[in-house]
Amino acid sequence: MSVDAHLPILQIIVPMLTAPVVTLLRVPSLPWAAATAASLVAFSVALSLVGAVDTASPIIYELGGWQAPYGIVLHVDHFSALLLVIITGASSVALAFGKPSLDQQVGQERAPMFYAAWLLVVSGLCGMAATGDAFNLFVFLEISSLATYVLIAAGPDRRALMATFRYLILGTIGATFYLVGVGLIYMMTGTLNLEDMAVRIGDVADLRPILVAAGFITVGLALKAAMFPLHVWMPNAYTFAPHVATVFLAACSTKAAIYVLIRFDHVVFLPHLSEHGELTTGFLMPLAVLAFLVGSAVAVFERNLKRMLGYSSVAQIGYILLGVSLLSTTGLTGAIVHMFNHALMKSALFMAVACLAFRANSVQLPDIAGAGRAMPLTMAAFVIAGLSMVGVPLTAGFVSKWYLVLACLEYGAVGYGLAALVLIASLLALVYVWKVVETAYFKPRPAGAPELSEAPPMMLAVLWVMALANVWFGVNTDFTLGLAGNAARALSGMGP
């Protein structure tokens, strides 16, 4: 067998096996280099997987040669390939971007453990995206969660510990809910393989344990996905984590939970549970709408840049879940493409904030006054990514907003109202992005504040790659819409 056949598993084991090696590297900068290299390998594997699923989807990889449904299989289709690209891509760019900032915030002393935890997060999230087994998924969920707590707790501020503790409690509850749900389904169907489950659940559909399981799984994953009002752990976790860890986590950690939610809904529940569609819509839609309205509104009044972007993420997750709740192919395409585009824009924004914080030593809005003049390149990139988040044409954000609104309009009378609300929330996004722009460009630097200078070239270079990616994927949508469209059609049962 050639290497190609093993691509799905390489994704997971390369970062996982590099992690313990990294803990042993006691030479400065070496842990970073090893983690970045492993992450880049995983990224290139993810890209080859995208090419591979184009010819044959899904790719089934039997671990240890044990056939499904008895053994554990990895199941990689268009949707998981896109998510793998998001996860490994976000990890690679964040690592390539953030060495100076991480040195400043984490320090050489703790570096080996920090980078090992980072790789375990990558490994866990990739596992969630690639596995085709419900219990195996729980294991990967726990790996990624536990490692994430380490990343957040590594923040230099002691409040990071409190934020971590809160996330730990809520995250564990979420994971437990998921496990309870999977346990109930296993009790009724006797299988853990998702594809097999989708077949067997037909015999026991609409029995109470299955309905309860659907409820547990949905709520548990919604908690991990930071769906409003279960988002309370997120803004603080993002705020107090090291800046570069925030770049990575904001781009992909909640996406993995949303991915699992979509997968479970469309593969297992929707085809067999008679009322599941109505329940999903009824549960997700109001909360999604509240998420993007409340999240955006809170962000408008927030003066801490990272927390502001954290609440903005609450809102963006609302958009994604709105697309999911519409239960149409267009809605699903919009949701999936927004998962990718949101990763692009949010990582670029958090990178810009990391650059600002690297020089200003603060993420409070008033402390970056005058940054437009002192750090023109950083702020210009912030503006581009900000416009993308508002959804201005020629940016990635526009493509996903366009699909979401189109899906809303297809939905009928209620949809018109939803479309209007989406646009109102975009206006709110404009307000909070503008607040930053106005402070940075049009407010003079207060007397006595430390002088700012442009961020290190390495950080700037990667920041600009991401900012330009926001433009590129707004102009050339072949890659994103191609994958998202195929994924959505496959999930809706229309074939890729």
Next chain:
Amino acid sequence: MSGATAIALALGIPLAGALGIAVTGRWANLRETVTLVTAVVLALVVWSLVPGVFAGARPELEITTLLDTLSIGFRVEPLGMLFGALAATLWIVNSIYSIGYMRGNDEKHQTRFYVCFAIAIFAAVGVAFAGNLLTLFAFYEVLTISTYPLVSHKGDAATIRSARVYLGILLSTSIGLLLPAMIWTYAVAGTLEFTPGGILDSLSGPAVGLLLGMYAFGIGKAALMPVHRWLPAAMVAPTPVSALLHAVAVVKAGVFTVLKVVVYVFGIDLLAGGGFSQWLVYLAGGTIVLASLIAMTRDNLKARLAYSTVSQLSYIVLGAALATASGVIGGALHIATHAAGKITLFFCAGAIYTALHKTEVSQLRGLGPVMPFTFAAFTIGAISIIGLPPFGGLWSKWYLALGALETGQLFAVTVLMLSSLLNIWYLLQIPFLAFFGRPSPDSAVSGVQEAPLACLVAIGLTSAATVALFFLADPLYELAARVPLR
């Protein structure tokens, strides 16, 4: 030079100019040379498209396809040709004027000013040549954002507040109404390309009127009441900005978009057939009269001119809402004739501020002999806007009234005539006070004290243009008459 190259150049030149201005910012004379050279080259390139468009060519430039049938592309048709040529030509005059004004008043951040100005012109050309609604929308937003630093130029708290009103209204209307209107159009028609005769054949009933409303108010730059508040707020900007952007490029981009949407998205047959635009006739008529009445109460010269602009913009919306050939021609002509007249008035207001630091109408009493040239030019501009011969303003009003008569809209005819009377009152009052009023004792200014030469040259050029538009209106009419209506 092929059409596509010319379009690419027309977009690239102002951007390159902005870059050049930023680089040469340290040497003021060199920077101003870059501005002027850029403006002249841009005008030459844009004008090089005119003969072809006259002959029926429709140069196109396709940049990229975003998704499905949505694309970023350009297509020059008569209406866009007219607007593009107007903006590019007046930029030269305005640049000459800006040099006199900005130096005469010792303004700060002059480099930022010229850079943003060049970007705004880039956006205006993009709006003019846009081949579909999406492209137009993108450049419309660039125009809004690039003019914010110009409006907030002074940088004090009151200016920032006004600039926020400016930005807030323009962005919220465009994202809140124009964007959904566009998406709705796309959902119905499956395309956003500007097509003669319109693309909304499958839409009928009250939905047409509703969609038209979303467009009319979504295009906030057309300053239809009640979304006109941003325009008076924008008057905190330095006067060259008010002159070119808030009398020509920005506001005309708004009414131009309205005309484009009516002609190429709805198609005048659809609107005229069901009478779906009748409400817009009344609303535009109401805006014309109300804004004139408000203008009469304003003592601040620029505020008065701003309300006059609000009123005059609705002439063009009215022309579009009439949904007849004459209405569209009148509206298109008015884009040009009002531009020449209003830019002259703003130039004069700025000249008065530069020379004498007067901002209120009541302070101008008896100052005619001090600035004879400026006030003479003001009179010319005012008469052109009122619509009397021998100035260009007559023709646009002529065709608008014709269009109103053709459709039997006596209301619209009455509004047009009433507005002329109100214009006489609040515009001619100013030179009248200046020449025949008794100077107030505390403003003891004697002798002739005009603005810097660069300002006067610009004023002379635009006043001459109002006369030229009267005698040489035929090519302009021919261009407007070539707008394909079906």
